[in-house]
Amino acid sequence: MPELPEVETVRTGLAAHAVGRRIASVQVLHPRAIRRHLPGEDHFVKALAGRTITGTRRRGKYLWLPLDDGDAIIAHLGMSGQFRLVTAASPDESHLRVRFVFEDGDPQLRFIDQRTFGGLSLSDGGAELPSEIVHIARDPIDPLFDDDAFVDSLRRRHIDVKRALLDQTLIAGVGNIYADESLWRAKLHGARQTDELTKPAVRRLLGHVRDVLNEALAAGGTSFDALYVNVNGESGYFDRSLEAYGREGEPCSRCGSPIRRESFMNRSSFSCPKCQPRPRR
Helix, strand or coil: CCCHHHHHHHHHHHHHHCCCCEEEEEEECCHHHHCCCCCCHHHHHHHHCCCEECCCEEECCEEEEEECCCCEEEEECCCCEEEEEECCCCCCCCCEEEEEEECCEEEEEEEEECCCCCEEEEECCCCCCCHHHCCCCCCCCCCCCCHHHHHHHHHHCCCEHHHHHCCCCCCCCCCHHHHHHHHHHHCCCCCCEHHHCCHHHHHHHHHHHHHHHHHHHHCCCECCCCCCCCCCCCCCEHHHHCCCCCCCCCECCCCCCECEEEEECCEEEEECCCCCCCCCC
16 A cells, blocks of 8 residues: 555645646546545536646645645545546556546546545545544654654553554554564564553654655655556655565575564564564563
């Protein structure tokens, strides 16, 4: 699933090529793409015609596009959602779900989603912050992120530290890939209990989370396949810098021990058995 660096890369692309443009028409090609818009397809299409996109915003893994009437288009990419900016003459993609045509012509904005886990909706009055996502915490590269509050909140909990990093109400934008990479840098096993960590240890971990996210953002995100690309269809290349995630059996770059894979919440966790010893229960 796209995480903060991938979503921020998409947001940046939309900011450059969609802001200030007036929507001429919207075409919904698959109803699941707007299933979160409860008033339905006709309302979605009619409400957006003639509206101008005035900005691009992000909270964690959510995007929203403020409109000139104070509403906003909310987007979640899910597992495979993509925004692409292409000419009208470009053939329709196999998994094209929603098409935005602008009054100034090309490029169109297309929402493509192979697995249809993502989707779009219209937030009434949501230009500043959609009410649908107020429960999502700020992310650690947000200038208003409160380090002290995060440290205290994490240490009050009694859960696995990796589970805490994936809790979008505690810290937004971190998913499986970047949690594993941050924990590898911090030399912490994901099963360590949060209330057992000292304040300095949590601050060091938060610093590693920030570093990993910023480095991935600079690389355009992580692309393991064609399901994540930016608005121009280009892949990110942070996968070349991964130290733990997806490297089962490969030597740890610090100690040479083979990276292990463990089951975690119906997915996989990757860590070094020597640098990140499993906590004793």
